[in-house]
Amino acid sequence: MKAAICTRYGFPDVLHITEVPRPVPKSNDLLIKVYASAVHSGDRRMRSLDVPLLGKLPMRLAVGFKRPRQPILGVVLAGEVVEVGQDVKQFQVGDRVHALTGFGFGGYAEYACVPEKRCIAKMPQYASYTEAVCLPFGGTTSLHFFRKLQIDQMKTILIYGASGAVGTAAVQIAKAKGLQVTAVCSGRNAERVKALGADHVIDYTKDGYDGLLLKYDAVFDASGKINKTQAKRHVKQNGAFASAAGQGVARERKEDLHYLNELFEAGRFKAVIDHIYSLDEIVEAHRYVDTGQKFGNVVVLIANE
Numbered sequence: 001m002k003a004a005i006c007t008r009y010g011f012p013d014v015l016h017i018t019e020v021p022r023p024v025p026k027s028n029d030l031l032i033k034v035y036a037s038a039v040h041s042g043d044r045r046m047r048s049l050d051v052p053l054l055g056k057l058p059m060r061l062a063v064g065f066k067r068p069r070q071p072i073l074g075v076v077l078a079g080e081v082v083e084v085g086q087d088v089k090q091f092q093v094g095d096r097v098h099a100l101t102g103f104g105f106g107g108y109a110e111y112a113c114v115p116e117k118r119c120i121a122k123m124p125q126y127a128s129y130t131e132a133v134c135l136p137f138g139g140t141t142s143l144h145f146f147r148k149l150q151i152d153q154m155k156t157i158l159i160y161g162a163s164g165a166v167g168t169a170a171v172q173i174a175k176a177k178g179l180q181v182t183a184v185c186s187g188r189n190a191e192r193v194k195a196l197g198a199d200h201v202i203d204y205t206k207d208g209y210d211g212l213l214l215k216y217d218a219v220f221d222a223s224g225k226i227n228k229t230q231a232k233r234h235v236k237q238n239g240a241f242a243s244a245a246g247q248g249v250a251r252e253r254k255e256d257l258h259y260l261n262e263l264f265e266a267g268r269f270k271a272v273i274d275h276i277y278s279l280d281e282i283v284e285a286h287r288y289v290d291t292g293q294k295f296g297n298v299v300v301l302i303a304n305e
Helices: 041-048 053-063 136-149 165-176 187-195 228-232 254-265 279-290
Strands: 002-006 015-019 029-038 076-084 096-100 111-115 119-122 156-160 180-185 200-203 216-221 235-243 273-278 297-301
Touching (some): 002 279, 015 279, 029 096, 041 279, 076 111, 096 136, 119 254, 136 165, 136 216, 136 254, 156 165, 165 180, 187 200, 216 228, 228 235, 273 279
Parallel strands (some): 156 180, 273 297
Antiparallel strands (some): 029 076, 029 111, 029 297, 076 096, 096 119
16 A cells, blocks of 8 residues: 655655555454545654654654654544454444544555544544544544633633644634633634634734733643743633643543534534645645644545545
């Protein structure tokens, strides 16, 4: 099968298209024909080893010293089940699924094996593969940190970095939960973030933007844009702050993926796609994401639907 492999740590050109053996599913695995994947922060960090200096050695020991031990990156995928292991109970051949693969990666290939116990679910009924692959990463990350914030008990939220994969998901989920949302992003993305449901949008590129912010029940940093000290200035007494950067890896839960599917099917959650690249364009896709200018998700099309 065709796959993009990461030959060493570094810039996007360490990724190469090659032929590799098709994976063989274990007893609890699904073999999935992959139609779409995406480029997310987990893929970027693994490719570039973009972690703090003191964390590079532990990271290398954990995932591979000179190159990733799993050379096929891709933390999300959407596709069709073509084979199931003998112990698989909840899925069958022909199911259209989307999944988070976590440190198993594997999305940048024509086929991938995903254990049934992972964060995998049938796709929303009317979603395309390119739409479905946009739900797992940003959506489950937002839900993980929203639980830390206990936003179900809150009325207002400030979301920094509201234009990325996590930020665009966070805005939509917060609105679905009935919160008043103030979003911070660049001015060029303001109207698109407002179209996702944000009640107020603040342009961080303008001088003095911080003075336009009030105090909120919850403050969520979706992309590592601010530090805790900055954020605390805008948290109400008894409020809470959480950051998707530097506060651990988001826990992947199947029930979160089911909840996101329900929102999508109800028209309350949109798949936000910036660019769609082919697998052959994987280097260009990573270069674009490295610019930090993407809006929502950058999708990698593995096969035509």
